Amino acid sequence: MVMTINQRLRQRLGSLRASPGGWLIAALSLVLIIQCARLVFVLITPATPVGAWQPRQPVDMPADAKADLFARVDPFYRSVAPTEAGSTTVTSLQLQLFGVRIDGGGGSAIIAGGDGIQKSIGVGEDIQPGVRLRSVHFDHVAIDNGGKIELLYLDQGQATASAPASADSPAGTPTTAIPAPQAGAPLSxxxxxxxxxxxxxxxxxxxxxxxxxxxxxxxxxxxxxxxxxxxxxxxxxxxxxxxxxxxxxxxxxxxxxxxxxxxxxxxxxxxxxxxxxxxxx
Known part of the structure; x- marks a missing residue:
């Protein structure tokens, strides 16, 4: 006697109902089938985009952009900040810069005058009559000296107490130390x-x-x-x-x-x- 497909399914379901763990076995089998299908999908799916992968090529700057960059920046010679373009004059006023602070409000600087007293000056404030702090940068400030923009650097006016040994000096040759300058001693x-x-x-x-x-x-x-x-x-x-x-x-x-x-x-x-x-x- 030949059983139809419908009869076989009914017979199988009947055996599952009769077995206490039949439905659990059926659920686990379904999960196993799904996981196997996912594994096959991962194995046959390429990990990279379809097609021949090519690395991204670097984009070269135009010739005029290169010329403009190297005209503004010289790695072997300190250049002027863009905000003071056209001004390369270091101030000759008796001022000394001790520190800078840059923030969203423009920044401030600690500057001492000829009397040696350090003061905190904000951008736009007067350093002394006729001299105003214009802008603050990481190693210098720009000041407005009667309408002329001048620069004051952190290391300006600092002297060294001794001269470094010359690279051409033979080994063992004693070097002569330069006497330290006396504070406040005027130059003639x-x-x-x-x-x-x-x-x-x-x-x-x-x-x-x-x-x-x-x-x-x-x-x-x-x-x-x-x-x-x-x-x-x-x-x-x-x-x-x-x-x-x-x-x-x-x-x-x-x-x-x-x-x-x-x-x-x-x-x-x-x-x-x-x-x-x-x-x-």
């Missing part, structure tokens, strides 16, 4: 002329700066904030371009003079301000 024009040795630095038959070396005991050299190996790149914002600039600098060393120097030191540039008080020939 005569001391600067006798204590500084100036010579042109040339690269490819072109004068690119003035090399500075100490003469005498080095007291004036250290008091001016200079170190062995320093090269003056600009004076009062004017770049050094010829050996005749040495005579021009010497002529400016006079009572009442204020010189703002851009000094190349190692791979960076340090701004130094030299002020010769009146009455110090």
């Amino acid at each position: 024009a005569a001391a600067l002329r006798s204590g500084l040795a100036l010579s042109p630095r040339t690269i490819g038959n072109r004068v690119t700066g003035i090399s500075v070396a100490q003469q005498g005991d080095g007291t004036t050299f250290a008091a001016a904030g200079l170190r062995a190996g320093d090269v003056i790149r600009a004076v009062n914002g004017r770049p050094i371009t010829s050996a005749a600039d040495i005579s021009a600098i010497s002529a400016q060393l006079a009572p009442g003079a204020r010189l703002s120097l851009d000094v190349e030191r190692g791979a960076g540039t340090v701004p130094i301000a030299i002020t010769i008080p009146n009455g110090n020939p």
Whole structure:
């Protein structure tokens, strides 16, 4: 006797009803079938997008964008912040910057005047009559000195107590320490002329700066904030371009003079301000 499919299903259901764990076995079998189907789907489905994968190609900058970038940024020479574009003058005022704070309100700075008293100045406030704090940056501030934008750096005016040993010195050769400058000791024009040795630095038959070396005991050299190996790149914002600039600098060393120097030191540039008080020939 041949059983139909309907009869077989009824017979199977009847046996499941008769068995106490029949429905549990049926449920577990269904779960097992579903999990097997999911496993097969995971194995046959590619993990990456369909097709040949290609890495993303780098996007090169246009030529004009490159030219504009390298015109604004020089990794070997401290550049001016964009907000002070056109101003490369380090202030010659007797001010010293001790700290900066940048926040959403514009920031503030701790600045001391000629009296040495430190004050917290906010952006837009007067540092002294006619001099206003314009903006604050990570290593310097910009000040408005009677309508002229000037820069004041954190390391401006800091002098070193001793000169580093020269790389050309033979091993075992003792080095002479430069005496530490006395706080508040004024510089004189005569001391600067006798204590500084100036010579042109040339690269490819072109004068690119003035090399500075100490003469005498080095007291004036250290008091001016200079170190062995320093090269003056600009004076009062004017770049050094010829050996005749040495005579021009010497002529400016006079009572009442204020010189703002851009000094190349190692791979960076340090701004130094030299002020010769009146009455110090």
